[in-house]
Amino acid sequence: MLDGQLPVGTRLPAERELADALGVSRTLVAAALDRLRADGLVASRRGAGSWIAAARDAGSVPVPERGADLIDLARAAPPAAAGIGAAVDVARRALTAELAGHGYTAQGLADLRARIAERYRARGLPTTPDQVLVTNGAHHGFALALRAFTGPGDRVLVEQPCYPNTPEAIRAAHAQPVPAPVDPVEGWDLPGIEAALRQAAPRLAYLDVDFHNPTGLRLDAEGRERLGAALARSRTPVVVDETVAELDLEGDPVAGPPPLAAFAGDWAITVGSAAKSHWGGLRLGWIRAAEEVVDRILASRYSIDLGSPVLEQLVLAELLTDPEPLLARRRTEVRELRDVLVSSVRTHLPDWTFRVPEGGLSLWCRLPEPMSTRLGVAAASHGVLVAPGPRFAIRGGFERWLRLPFAQRADRLDEAVRRLAVAAASVRPSGAANALDVPVT
Secondary structure (H helix, E strand, O other): OOOOOOOOOOEOOOHHHHHHHHOOOHHHHHHHHHHHHHOOOEEEEOOOEEEEOOOOOOOOOOOOOOOOOOEEOOOOOOOOOOOHHHHHHHHHHHHHHHOOOOOOOOOOOHHHHHHHHHHHHHOOOOOOHHHEEEEOOHHHHHHHHHHHHOOOOOEEEEEEOOOOHHHHHHHHOOOEEEEEEEEOOOEEOHHHHHHHHHHOOOOEEEEOOOOOOOOOOOOOHHHHHHHHHHHHHHOOOEEEEOOOOOOEOOOOHHHOOOOOHHHHHHHEEEEEEOOOOOOHHHOOEEEEOOHHHHHHHHHHHOOOOOOOOHHHHHHHHHHOOOOHHHHHHHHHHHHHHHHHHHHHHHHHOOOOEOOOOOEOOEEEEEOOOOOHHHHHHHHHHOOEEOEEHHHHOOOOOOOOEEEEEOOOOHHHHHHHHHHHHHHHHHOOOOOOOOOOOOOOO
């Protein structure tokens, strides 16, 4: 249950059935259930049996104040890439030509949309500027798609584990997230996703197949073809998150697997962002979709905002004029930081296991015991903020997992792992704990 294999709400067998199935005494089963109830992991009601409950509510432990000595590993957000400042200078000069206009660009500046479309064409996906909608980030793009394609009570298929803000956005839209498992070793459960598309009939799906957050996995071309066919067959629009697609640390993103949109066709709504590849403070992203889909999303956007800031669009357009030199430097920097973190974890936390990701910004570490939430609380007292495994769950679980981003300076990463090792040594196996409700990016 702590790893999410038994979701919150799963009904447990009766004590006698459990005792018979496990070959133990009923007294032992009763004592175990009492302990689980005391830890808040199981709930029971006379006449209704027992079921898996969520761990105690998050947020009751105060988050430590952020200071120079606090290392934030809850955010997978690197500093600005080299070249941002120079692009701002160019954009500031280009802004003069825009000042004569009204400044409202609901779909985005034509020049920026053309350069985004060109990047997709380089990856083998024919795209015109009219198929691009500039947004205030990938998450904003997802929120716009939710608004355009779902209503209260609709189901949205989403991977588990997943980016924490995704199910929160789904619930905020009064829709229901339907989990599709992603195994940290085996990857996407394609037969399970196909079954969910048939049985749950979701109105929308959300998939992150390029260095998935938090596992770092990447779906191969064969898997994308099968997944795209299933989505088209079920006529399910899918938001494909490519936020870190450019952070291929072992190769060239252009030479990688084709975008999922190449197989899902007009059912794909691809969202991208400059946040990880360039800088989170730029607050720009985009949607790439069929023209009629862009028009539908654009029509629903007007009730939320009237477009993205012009100056930031000019900055990103300049950065995408010749994107590869900056992106190549960024990949080199991130690859070096990944290797520092891998080495440090192997040295100071040798009983933690993980798969070295070929891209993205984080390690998904398996802990020696279910202690992720308690470790998060202990780590905060040692000056490290982390996002425990349950933050990435839709219905509870993942207490054996912890995400560690490699987005800090090398010396800070090593110091953070040293502190985590001290915190881990202080944690005792004792069930649930109150989690720190830290922001996750």
